[in-house]
Each structure stands twice: as C-alpha cells, then as structure tokens.
Amino acid sequence: MTTKRPDGIETYDEPAGGWGALRAVAKTLAHQQVIVQGAATLLKANQPEGFDCPGCAWPDPKHTSSFEFCENGAKAITWESTARRVNPSFFDANTVSDLWTWTDHKLEDQGRLTHPMIYNHARDRYETIEWSDAFALIGKELNKLSSPDEAEFYTSGRASNEAAFLYQLFVRAFGTNNFPDCSNMCHEATSVGLPQSIGVGKGTVTLEDFDHADAIFSFGHNPGTNHPRMMTTLHEAARRGCPIVVFNPLKERALEKFAAPQNPIEMATFSSTPIASAYHQVRTGGDLAALKGMMKLIFERDAADIAAGGIGVLDRTFINEHTDGIDALRQDVEQTNWDSILRHSGLSKEALESAVDVYLNAKNVILCYGMGITQHARGTANVQQIANLLMLRGNLGREGAGIAPIRGHSNVQGDRTVGITEIPNDALIEGMERAFGFRPRQDKGHNAVEAIDAICAGESKALICLGGNLAVAMSDSDRTFAGMRKLDLAVHIATKLNRSHLLTAKTSIVLPCLGRTDLDTQALGPQAVTVEDSMSMVHASRGFLKPPSDMLKSEPAIIAGIAKATLLDKYGIDWDGMIASYDRIRDKLEQVFPDFYDFNTRVRVPGGFRLDVPASYRSWKTKSGKANFLVGAGLDEDPRLLDPETLVLTTIRSHEQYNTTVYSLDDRYRGVFGRRDIIFMNKDDLAARGLADGDRIDVVSMQTGEQGQRSTRGLTAVAYNIPRGSVAGYYPEMNVLVARDDYDKVSGTPAYKGIPVKVAANQG
Numbered sequence: 001m002t003t004k005r006p007d008g009i010e011t012y013d014e015p016a017g018g019w020g021a022l023r024a025v026a027k028t029l030a031h032q033q034v035i036v037q038g039a040a041t042l043l044k045a046n047q048p049e050g051f052d053c054p055g056c057a058w059p060d061p062k063h064t065s066s067f068e069f070c071e072n073g074a075k076a077i078t079w080e081s082t083a084r085r086v087n088p089s090f091f092d093a094n095t096v097s098d099l100w101t102w103t104d105h106k107l108e109d110q111g112r113l114t115h116p117m118i119y120n121h122a123r124d125r126y127e128t129i130e131w132s133d134a135f136a137l138i139g140k141e142l143n144k145l146s147s148p149d150e151a152e153f154y155t156s157g158r159a160s161n162e163a164a165f166l167y168q169l170f171v172r173a174f175g176t177n178n179f180p181d182c183s184n185m186c187h188e189a190t191s192v193g194l195p196q197s198i199g200v201g202k203g204t205v206t207l208e209d210f211d212h213a214d215a216i217f218s219f220g221h222n223p224g225t226n227h228p229r230m231m232t233t234l235h236e237a238a239r240r241g242c243p244i245v246v247f248n249p250l251k252e253r254a255l256e257k258f259a260a261p262q263n264p265i266e267m268a269t270f271s272s273t274p275i276a277s278a279y280h281q282v283r284t285g286g287d288l289a290a291l292k293g294m295m296k297l298i299f300e301r302d303a304a305d306i307a308a309g310g311i312g313v314l315d316r317t318f319i320n321e322h323t324d325g326i327d328a329l330r331q332d333v334e335q336t337n338w339d340s341i342l343r344h345s346g347l348s349k350e351a352l353e354s355a356v357d358v359y360l361n362a363k364n365v366i367l368c369y370g371m372g373i374t375q376h377a378r379g380t381a382n383v384q385q386i387a388n389l390l391m392l393r394g395n396l397g398r399e400g401a402g403i404a405p406i407r408g409h410s411n412v413q414g415d416r417t418v419g420i421t422e423i424p425n426d427a428l429i430e431g432m433e434r435a436f437g438f439r440p441r442q443d444k445g446h447n448a449v450e451a452i453d454a455i456c457a458g459e460s461k462a463l464i465c466l467g468g469n470l471a472v473a474m475s476d477s478d479r480t481f482a483g484m485r486k487l488d489l490a491v492h493i494a495t496k497l498n499r500s501h502l503l504t505a506k507t508s509i510v511l512p513c514l515g516r517t518d519l520d521t522q523a524l525g526p527q528a529v530t531v532e533d534s535m536s537m538v539h540a541s542r543g544f545l546k547p548p549s550d551m552l553k554s555e556p557a558i559i560a561g562i563a564k565a566t567l568l569d570k571y572g573i574d575w576d577g578m579i580a581s582y583d584r585i586r587d588k589l590e591q592v593f594p595d596f597y598d599f600n601t602r603v604r605v606p607g608g609f610r611l612d613v614p615a616s617y618r619s620w621k622t623k624s625g626k627a628n629f630l631v632g633a634g635l636d637e638d639p640r641l642l643d644p645e646t647l648v649l650t651t652i653r654s655h656e657q658y659n660t661t662v663y664s665l666d667d668r669y670r671g672v673f674g675r676r677d678i679i680f681m682n683k684d685d686l687a688a689r690g691l692a693d694g695d696r697i698d699v700v701s702m703q704t705g706e707q708g709q710r711s712t713r714g715l716t717a718v719a720y721n722i723p724r725g726s727v728a729g730y731y732p733e734m735n736v737l738v739a740r741d742d743y744d745k746v747s748g749t750p751a752y753k754g755i756p757v758k759v760a761a762n763q764g
C-alpha cells in the first residue's frame, strides 16, 4: 500500500552528486540565461588565473588543478553572472511596499543591481543617485552622529581581504570598533573557543592531511550541499576504507552515498560510493552529551586497560608535554551520568561505544564540524569538547590528524584575519599604528547581537553593510525589522536586491558592486583580490566577465569613496593610490600583519601560500603556553527542555539556497519540491500530538523573559527520519521563532539550531 505524501514531498533515492547534479546545473544555466558564457565561466573557477569560487571556503588542491565539478559552486557562479538586471526602470515600476511582499527568492532572482540608488519616501521608490553625491551624503550623515559609536559596520563573508582590510581601516580611522559580521552568526564559537583551547581560532589540518587520516568524524555539517568539493575528499577517503563517522540528526544523502561527477565509472554505471561508515542520528543540541559520553568511555577504557596491565589508551606523552587541565576534564566527565548523556544525545550507549571503537582504533583522526555544532546556546562549549576529544589521543599538530571547522562564506576566515573584529588585539592595534601612523581605539565594539540591540534601542543610528542580508540572517525577524526601520542612515553595498534593502531608513542608499566573477579594472590596470580558505591558504582571485553595468564600482573603490567623503584627509591615508593598484593595499596589509610577508610576491605563485597556524606544529599561543583541556560544565539545563511537550527546532539550508539567497524552492536530496513551508518531524512526535504527515500546523517558540510569543502558522508537517524530540525547518524563514535572548553567551552566536518550540494543529 502506498500512502499519499503531502504536495511536493517525494522519496528521493538517488545518491548525491552524479547525474542529478549535472541536470540541476543545466537547469540553472538555462534559467539565468547564461548558457553560452556560463560554461566558460565555470571552467575558470578556482584556476590559477581565474576567480575564487564564491560557493564555499573548502580549499582547492592548490588552485592549480583541473576543473572540479561542483553543482552548488556552479549555482553560486551563475547566480552572480546572470544576464538579468535590476536597473532604474525596475525600481520605477515597483514601489518598495510592493517589493516587500515578494519572496526572498523572487527579489534576488531579478538579477544584478546596475546603478547607485537612493530611497525617495514620497514616491516609495528607489531612484538613481550619482556616486559622488551618494558618497558625500553618507559622509555628511556619518559626521552628523554625536559619536562614531552610533554607527554599525557590518561585513558579510564574501568581501575579499583587500575590501575587508580597507573597510576596517576606514572604520577604525572613523573611530569605532562596531564590527558586527556574519561570522558572529556562524563560526564565532570557533573563533572564540579554539584560541582558549589551542591558541588559534582556525582549523589545524590541510587538505593533504585527509589522505593520511585513519578515521574522519563529521559533526553537524552537510557537505553534499554546502561544501560539495569536500565530497571529493570524503569520496576518496571512503574508497580507501577510511571510516567516516557522522553525527547528524538528519540522514543527509551525500553523507550516505555519493556519485562523484568526476568519476567516469560511477557516472557511466549509475553507481555510487557509501560515505558514512556509521551514522549517529544525535538529537538536535545533543552533541555536548555525545562528546562527553565518548570521553567518559575513553577514560573508562583507559582505566580498565591500565588495571589490566596495559599502558592505557590516552596519549600520555602528548598530554604531559603539551596540555593543561586534564584532571578537571576527567572529573567533569566522570560526574556526568549516563542517564543524562543518553537522554540528551538521544543515542544508545552501544552507539557511543562503537564511535569510541573507531576513534581508538585509528592512529590519526580528523574531526570536521559545522553549524550543527556552533549555532547553539552551548556552541563554544561544543567546540571546546571537540578539541578535548582530539587532545586525549594527541590528534592535533601531526600528519593526518586535527580539527577542521568547515567555514561558511568563501572569505569569512580571511575577513577576520585582516581585521574585521569588534575585539581588536594588541597586535592589530600596533600594526595599524605602524602602517598608518595613528593608534585606533582598543575598547570592545558591537558584535551582531549587540549591534541589533543598539539599533532597536535607537542608540545606533547608522548602518553600513558590506554585502549580506543582515536583517534576514539575524534572529528575531520582527524585532530586527522594526529596529532597522528606525535608522537614520542605511547603506548597502550589494550585488543583488534583498529584503534588508527594503527596510528603509530616513536615508537609504544601495550601492551596486562588482562580484567575484567580474573584471575589475582600476587606474593601473586589471586587479586581482585575495581570499583565505578554510585551511588558511591565501590565494588570488581575478574576475574576467564584463561587468553587468558600466556604473558598477569595486568594493574597495566604494569603501575608499565613502572613506574620503567621511574622513577627508584625516591621517593622510592615500585612498586613491590604494585603489589604483591593489598591490598597494597588500603592501599596507603586510605592514599591519607580518604573517603576510612578501604578500605580493607569494600571492603570485599559483596556489598562493598558507598562513601560519602554530597549533598545526604543536606551538600553543595560549596564556599557559599549553593546549588547554576546557570544561564545559553540565549538559543543557534549559528549563524549557524539561517540558515533555517541547521539541527542539533546528534550522537548515536546502540544497537550493545560499544563506538568504534562495535559488529555487526545491530541496532535492530531502525529497522536497516547490515549497519551503514545512517542518520535518518524527512520525511518533506527530502521532503523540494527534497529527499526521501533511497536516497543517502552527509552531510556537517558547520564550524566556518578557519578549512576547513568537509563532509561525499554517506550515505543513512532513513525517521524516529525524530523532524524536527534534524538528527541522528552513533558514531564514524560521528566524521569526529565534528569540534575541537565545544565543551563546560566550561567543554571541544565535542558537539557530536549538530553538525550543511547541507544535500543534493549525488554528486556522
């Protein structure tokens, strides 16, 4: 008997990758009308003389390889190099109030922005403005503020090193450290947590290390969709028999089976390779418990081995020589009882035993993780327990072993490296003084949550966004939107129209910029920018397409324009000189950050160079000079979770989106077609509420404090293979449910993947 599924919901059995991926790319190319130019553009991605793929931050084998096919990289590129345009006549035909009713997908699908625009309140429309007038107006508005701290300067992670470096120079010269950035919503738990553990806020492995790993652990990331080129690495590892152990509430198809589009045999025979050797469907937010459970077993086995006359299972040489704090960790783990470990993780003790078997049998272990780990109220604690687990066996700082935070935006790591931070350290301040002759402020500025707070409270009156879609990406949409509408000045430097641009301030300006794929010509000729990938490799990126309009400027040029109009000749910074040739920006960057020595020479070597990651050779830049075992006391004691009716909602990306950019309404691997208004639920959780697959439901999030109720109504429940107690819905639509207060108090990261909710039949 086949039961009828809800509209648009099917069972999709194909492996990830393979022909399905090729078909999807052909469809995207056709939709964006870039069939002829598109294929040639794709071939230049991640090539020595080409541009860096804006799709993700996974490294490419030295940027020297032959073309590596990637479905979602192809989508990111064609989305940018589309033939569609959002020009002045588009804005003339559509009021902002009308545009507000469009979906996020439809807004961006209109194509590339072509002209600088300013909002006219009387006509409720964006109208053209000259670049020079826009810069002058922005400068005037910024200088009107009673303090530079009344402005917020947001960065999204696509900005190149050069753009981000100039931006932080401008903002520091202007006089504030208010640097909310997308990293605050993403890998901040890594940037804050790992320096305390191992002295550096980045991953320690290189791509080559994966060839030498004896086991790979994957916690909370979905590479088939979000880092598809990582599948080549996992595919190779699986084929040589390296165990891959996955912790994820959802059975993500690419982690189950994958057909490599570069593998002619798999393509010709419609076969595929199983990826995960073991798949543990941990409850959402259950990772802290799972990690503690694994460590508890390791300590137990160590004690048993020693009692039996063995040498134990810990790497005692590493622990004695390189670490601090193991006793406190052992105590915490021993105190955590099995009942709560099993209840919180939703896993059986046998499952954790089997994960520990794999871990202990492997000499070299790499542990990869993504947003399933960081976007929780205990995100930093999660990251630090991962470091602990690796340190117990010395799986850090040697070949084939280490920690691999899988970064998000293609240059989010680089932006932080070159100074986008609300907490500047001594080295940054001194470097800036050395290079530019002024000493910037060192007091802490605003991160993303604090910036939105200040905007909502009316304390911050101006917002400049270097890319992104801040209002939609942030939690608590209704509150955030209302705050944004109170601003005096909102400036968006962007490639495409999005909802944040429609939250108009007294003065709202949209400045269109070149993207990665576009040719960037300045006074001294065509320019390349640089980016840093997830493995600290820095390399050049050079666009080559004719820009979508003659009116566009590069991000560095726009920043310089705003800076000149605002700062005039304060500190005598040579903005024009640096724009004429980005080599001059790189010279200055090298003066501030000595790690970038010989920058202009080294970046011209195909493949670029790797930045220093001291932990990768067991040098620990922590206060103690050691790698620190850090205790993450307790498990999740949120009282809302004690209510048996509570479900924990996680927000996920579909296979057809790039953050707030929604390419189409499908999510092929999860069998969802043409819709996003659904919640994935365990069938027993449905039954317990008298609900069935396909029923219309309301989701209410359970708030602490006095912030009022948040809900979203009329969604459709989809019975899905997800642990009991966990439910999943799509980002960004679910951000209406994420309360401002639900964030990791250590790193400031919103708990997008751990939202306590109740689900009930739709009240109509």
Ligand SMILES: Nc1nc2c(c(=O)[nH]1)N[C@H]1C(S)=C(S)[C@@H](COP(=O)(O)OP(=O)(O)OC[C@H]3O[C@@H](n4cnc5c(=O)[nH]c(N)nc54)[C@H](O)[C@@H]3O)O[C@H]1N2
Residues within 6 Å of the ligand: 055, 056, 057, 072, 186, 219, 220, 221, 222, 223, 225, 226, 227, 247, 248, 249, 250, 252, 282, 283, 284, 285, 286, 287, 369, 370, 371, 372, 373, 406, 407, 408, 409, 650, 651, 652, 653, 655, 657, 658, 659, 753
């Ligand atoms: N095509 C494409 N590529 C992208 C992006 C994109 O949107 N589209 N975004 C870019 C950015 S900025 C980022 S940060 C990365 C994001 O890449 P990922 O880190 O892969 O992000 P998500 O898709 O949000 O979620 C990852 C996985 O976490 C699982 N998960 C959810 N909750 C939990 C939990 O509590 N525990 C565990 N263990 N797992 C959980 C989900 O089931 C999902 O498989 O990708 C980057 N690349």
Ligand SMILES: Nc1nc2c(c(=O)[nH]1)N[C@H]1C(S)=C(S)[C@@H](COP(=O)(O)OP(=O)(O)OC[C@H]3O[C@@H](n4cnc5c(=O)[nH]c(N)nc54)[C@H](O)[C@@H]3O)O[C@H]1N2
Residues within 6 Å of the ligand: 108, 156, 157, 158, 159, 182, 183, 185, 186, 187, 371, 375, 408, 409, 466, 467, 468, 469, 470, 472, 473, 474, 493, 494, 495, 496, 497, 498, 513, 514, 515, 516, 555, 651, 652, 653, 658, 659, 660, 661, 731, 732, 734, 735, 738, 752
């Ligand atoms: N519920 C929930 N919320 C989340 C997440 C989640 O998993 N769940 N994930 C969080 C994460 S990991 C992140 S990183 C944030 C993402 O937050 P953001 O980085 O702010 O958002 P994006 O959707 O990547 O931004 C898309 C916009 O960037 C602009 N753009 C694209 N390319 C360029 C370019 O080259 N230059 C410029 N100047 N602009 C460009 C376009 O106008 C486009 O509309 O969202 C966070 N929010």
Ligand SMILES: [Mo]
Residues within 6 Å of the ligand: 182, 185, 186, 187, 407, 408, 409
């Ligand atoms: Mo991200």
